[in-house]
Amino acid sequence: MKNLLKFLNSQKTSVSFIVTFFKIFGLAPFEVVFPNSEQKIFLRSSIKDQVYSFLLSIPCVALLIRLVVNYSTIMPKLVLRKLVTINLSWISSVILWYYCFNHQKIIRILNDLLDFEQDLISQFNRSVSRRNTRNYEIVSFITEVVLMILQVIPFVFEAVASNDWWFVIMVLSGFIINILMLQHTILVHYVNKRLNYTNELLLLLVENHGCSDLIFVKSSTHNELILRTITLLRQHQRRLLVIFKDLTDFFEWPILLTIIIFCIRLILYSYKFAKRVIFFNQDIPLISFICEPTTMVKEIFIIVIFTNQMTLITSETKKTGEIIFEVMDAYSTHGGIQSQLKQFAIEVLHRKIPDSIFGLFKINGGLVTAITASVITYLVILVQFNYNLDVIDA
Template sequence: MKLALKILFNFQLSIFQLIGFAPFKIKILEKNNITFKCTQIYKCYNLILILFLITINIYILPHVFVNLYNEKETILSRLLGLVLSYSLTAVIIIICLLYVFQQRKFIKIINQFIEVDLTLNKLKNIYKLDDQSTKFMFITIFNLFFCSSVIICEIFLNEQFHVSFFLYLYQFLVSSFYVIQYAILLTIIEKKFKSINGTFLKLEDSIAAQHPIENIRKYIIYKMCIVEIIVLKRSHTKLFSLCSEIANFYSFGMLFIIPFIIISMIINIYELLIPIITFYVFPNLMLRRVNQFSWMAMVLFPTLMVAMVASQIEDQMKKTGNIVQKILQECSMSPEIRRELKIFSLELLHRDFQFTAYNIIPVDCTILRTIFGAVATYLIIFIQFQADDGK
């Protein structure tokens, strides 16, 4: 299991580095600890990648209408596809530039995960890290499967795959991995919040055990509880700050990628309905069906994972306050411990956080209602325009 996880992690990291989303090098320290360092090589690589994307898209443009579209597609769908492709290319280029200019900020965020881990690992008696490797493998494997399915289908469906790949496929693949990276980081944060809440629940037993035992042991447990409460408070505060930093870092990409997801869903659902609406049977119809479902899964799955994990983090934040209140109400404790918990409880009351893209689009489960509502609304409008265009 550990070997498979390591291979999968290295493979996913290699993909992030290939598309310019991992601008760092990993340095191994003492006691198997690691840290992430800035490197100029990946900055240069990202700039070369951006120049390559600009050049290849300028070269492809004259071939678009001649070689890519079939005769059954209307002018509106061609124009929409072209605008979608080049707009998303511009977004991907800007995201790559953000990784270049905000390299230190991104690396600082990742290193803070390690700092929180090191801090929490000091609580060896009661702190136990929840195993989230299964969730990481689930997210990564399914995303790779959907992306691979789209690539394979496109190879068989498009004679000029090299044109379609750089015209629109590459952009959607990159945006998919961008959102998946966001989901992976949120998964790590969720694990930390779960561990902190679990530690507070175990701490409740330690606090309750102070009174019926002898004074010396009671004093040891008392000091241990004070230290652990302070460590947990600081870790929770740092995680809360990390949530805000990560949400801000990915806000630009999510703000523009989500509309592209909606448009892609509309186009693919429409293409699924074309044989029914027009009574036209495309060649390789079954393969086209597989491709369209794979496309929808590829663009929707990463956002679904981000939304689910973000909602779980928000629930864990609220759960911390409930646990602290429960300890205060149900346990007898020393004045010092009660004071620390009351201060922490007041701090939690002022921490109202929601994952958003620049406070415009929510990135928790409420985003699914936004996506599906927009798809249903604009699909009807798109079908009507296509019918008028066909006339």
């Protein structure tokens, strides 16, 4: 705990925000280490945190078994909620087990990010642009947590009234799934800020001003400074995108399961809410009035910021190619610089950026459009189906 607090207060790396929060939800099965002999921070495997993640999955499994065993006794009006809860329970359990059994991989990825951060700071005295702040991470985190709290408040009152504390486990399952998406989004944003900074440094070579970040690159002449900087930035971008690919590979299965449950919840909750508004004249229960719209907003919010960050990765890479050609024009008379830039440009043009989940669908703004269109389509079909049943009954 002492090391964790020390890491939280550390100003040397912005990874602190990413690591400290997610431990409580079982999505950080490692510990932070501060060696006494050097200032380099690193992460290592923690049996205690792995056991915690595994123990956290036990209530979710217990809830799943309870719902499956008692499914035949569930009242018809509660079937929808129970089906969603069953999906939440098994997906959250799978995610926690996935972290337990693959903890070495996520530790290696985060350690690579920490090493990359330290190298940027040692070579350029910074790791992100001066224009960048941590507001995005903080705002995303606070917004998601507020939406989750608004969603669960009615369930807490219902749990107290019915003395059924299985609701707490259901809420925990939903939190784990949402926090997973938030964790991935913040990590991708972390990569984005470093890509943006490398592009900014590359652009400084053209603008010839504000070069304070470049004076930390040791060289004897101006052209050597430019050549050395280009070489370093090329290495850094290649290294950062390799880390991003590893990050995408690690989260591929959990994100696929999470998007599936998000789509199911969006369709079912939007249908349930629309059904109450269209077919019933009586007042909508408070739990439905708060929970159902909040759930839809929460799922849409996390999907939007997730796809936005994935899209920005591609945009920053394309921007690198454009800046390279500007630098080539500015240093057209220097053969060594031209050769290095041409190799850099070839790498950028032929580099494949991971932007899909198992090739099933692209992770960009088109995913938001596709999900929205699917939800509306199924909503219309379900509402129309229910309306026709009412006509036949009449």
